[in-house]
Amino acid sequence: MTTLLSAPEAARPSERTVLPREHGAPAGGQVRRAIGGVQRQDLLNLCGALLSALCTGLLLFGRLAPISGAVGFVIVTYVLFVAIYALLTWMEDERPAVVDKVMAVLLASATVLSLVALVSVIAFTLWRGREALGNVNLYHDDMSAAGPADPLSKGGISHAILGTLIMISLALVLTVPLGLACAVFLNETRSRAAGIVRSIVDAMTALPSILAGLFIFATWILVLGFERSGLAASIAVSIMMLPIIIRSADVVLRLVPGNLREASAALGAPQWRTVRHVVLPTARSGLATAVILGVARGLGETAPVLLTAGFTSTLNANPLEGPMVSLPLATFEFVRSPQPALVARGFATAAVLMLLVLVLFVVARILGGRPAGRVSGRQAQRLAVRSAKDVERFDAKQLGAT
Template sequence: MTAAISQRAANVQQQATTVIARRSSAAAVAPPRRAIGGTSRQDAMALAGAAASSLCTTMLLFGRLTPLSGRLGFVIVWFIIFLGIYAALLSLTEDRPAVVDRVMAALLTSASVLAGVALASVIIFVLWRGRTALVHSNFFTQDLSVTGPSEPLSVGGITHAIAGTLIMTAISLVITVPLGVACAVFLNETRSRATSLVRTVVTAMTALPSILAGLFIFATWVLILGFPRSGLAASIAMSIMMLPIIIRSADVVLRLVPGNLREASAALGAPQWRTVWQIVLPTARSGLTTAVILGVARGVGETAPVLLTAGFTNTMNVNPTKNPMVSLPLAAFKLVSAAEPNLIARGFATAAVLMLLVLILFTAARVLGGRPVGRLTKRQARAATAQSARDRVRIDAMSSSANRVPQEMS
C-alpha cells in the first residue's frame, strides 16, 4: 500500500517536472493584465453619445416634428430613445449578451436614480413651497388662534402643533416603550407557550390600517366611554400604531444578543431577571434605541388616527386630557385643505417642519443603530472600566473586612 502511494507520488513528480516549461529568456514580457472591472473608454463614449443624440432627437420631436409637450413626457421619451440609441451603439462592437447586459445595467441604474430624484423632489418641493412661511420667526413662536385666514405670513405660527406633537409623542412613548420592550423580552426570554401566538398577532397588527386604529379609539374612548376628543385619545391611537413596530424591531434585536452571554450570566449564578436586566437589555441598548426611534418616526407622521381622535384647534393647548389638540401632520393636512394661499404656504411650512423632525429622528436612528449588538462606544467602554474598578475596590474591601488576606490580582 505504501509502495503504491510512493509510486503515485513519483508519477506526479515526474509529470510535474515535464509539464513546467522553462522560461525561454529573461527578456520575455509578461502579457498585459486583463481589466475585469470598471468602465472602458468605449463604454463611456457610447453612453455619452447616446445621451447627447437622444436629447437632440427628443428636442426635435417636442415642438418641432410632433405636437408633443410637457416636462414629464419629455423625460420619458428621452429615456426611451436613449435606451434604443445606446443599444444600437453598443451592438456595433459587442455581441448580443454584452449589449443586453449593458442596457439592463443602464435600466437598473436609472430606476435607482429615479427613486433618488423622486425623494429629492419631495424634500426640495416641500421646503421650497414652505420657504415663505419658514423665514418668519413668528412661525415658530406663535399659534394661529387670532390669525385670520388671509392675514400675512408675518402673523401666526404653529407652536400649538409643535407642542401637540411633542406632548402626544411623549405620552405614546410612556405607553409603548415599557410595554413594547417588556413584550419583546417576553417573546425572547421566557419559554411560554403563548409566544408564537403573541408573535403572530403582533405581525398581524403591523398590517392594521392606521385609520382603523383611530376609528377604534374614536368608537371606544370617545363614543362609548364618553371621554372628549383630546391629545390623550390621539396618543393612545398612536400607541396602537407604534406598539407592533417597536415590538417587532426589539424582538429582532434581542434575538441577536449572543446566547453565551446569557449562559455566562446563569453560570455565575445570576437569576434570570438579573440576566435580562443587567446583561441582555444593556447589550442590546443601541438596537432597542433604534427600534424606539423608528417607532416614533412612524408615529409622529401618522395623520389618520389623530384626525379622528384629537379634534382640531388653532389655539395652544398643553393639557392632553381635555380640549382638542393638534399635531404637525394634522395641521399640515387641514391648512392645505383650505383655499387661501397664505394658509397653504403655512401648511407646506408645517409639513417641512415635520419632515425635518423625521429626518433628525432617522439620522439619530442610523447613527445609534449602526453599531452591532454589544459593541461599546469609547464613553461606554470608559464607564464600564470605571465600574469594574469600583467593583474591585468593593470586593477588596469586602474580603479584607471578612478578615482575609486580599488576593493579589495582577
C-alpha cells in the first residue's frame, strides 16, 4: 500500500486500485499559515481615519477652497485618510508595525481601485444602455427599417447578435481542432520540430489583432478577390485566437502528471490511445477553460472584424457572401454617429456583448479552475460507474475463459 492513501481507504482490504485523491492537506506538501486577522483597535483606527478624512475633504472642497470635481475630492480624501491612519497607528505602535499596517491599507486600496473601475465600467455600460435594453425589439429586429433618428422602439441588433454567433462558431470550428491537435503535438510527440513550432506560436501571441485583420484584408479580399463576409472575419479572428488557444492548451497538457502516461504505456496502450483515453480526459476541464477564454477574447475583438466583415444593417445569415456585423463592430459603428438614439443603441449593444462574455466567463470558471486530473463529484460518480462496468466485463471474460 502506498502512503498516498488516506487511513480509511488504506485500512479497507481492497484489491482494486484507488486513485490518490486530495484528502484535505496535500501529502508531504507545505501548508501556508494564515496570518493576520483584524483587531478591534485597527478597525477603530480605520473608521476614525476614514471619518476624519471625509470631514476634512468635505470642508476643504465645500467651504474653504474654490476647487471642485469628484475625482479631485476622492484623491484628496484618500491622501488625507492614509496620512491620518498612519498618524493614529503611530500613536501606539512601533515603526515597523506602522509601516506594515499602512502598506496593508495601500495594497488593499490598489485592489479596491481596480474593482471600482471594473464595477464602474460594467454599471456605466448597463446604465447608458438601459433604455434601449428595455425594448424587446432590440433583440429580434435589425436596423434595415430604422433610420438614425428613429426612436429606440424601432429597430434592433438581431443582425449583430446572429453575426457574432455565426462568426464565433466558424472560428471555433477552425481553431479548436487545429489548436488542440497542435497542443498535443507540442506535448506528446518528441518531435524536433516542436521547439520551433512553440516559439513561433509564442511569437504570434504578440501579433497585434489589427494585423490579423490586415493580413486577411490584403490576401483573402484584395488578392484572392473574395468579398467582405462573415467567413473572412472568422478567419481573421481565428488567426488571432489560434496562438492563444494553443498556448494555454499547451500549458494545461504540460500539467498532466507523467506517471499517468507511463502507467498507460506500461499497460501496453499505444501512444494514440494514451492521448485519447488518458491525457485528454485528464486535462478536459483545463482544455475547456482554454477554449472558452480564447472565445471570450475572440468575441470582443473589434479590430480584425472591422477590416474584414464589412458593415450592414440587415440580417444576414450567410457567412459566405454579403457583409456581416458582429456585436463589437456594431457598437463601434453606432457610437461613432452623433445621433443620441444611435449612441444609446451602441451602449445597449456593448451591454449585450458584455453579458455574453460574462456568461462564457462564468461557465469557464465553473468548468475550469480545477487542476488536471481532479474531477468534480458527478464526474467521479460517472467514472465509478464506468469502472464498475469494466470490472463486470473482466469478470465475465474470466468466467468465459475458465
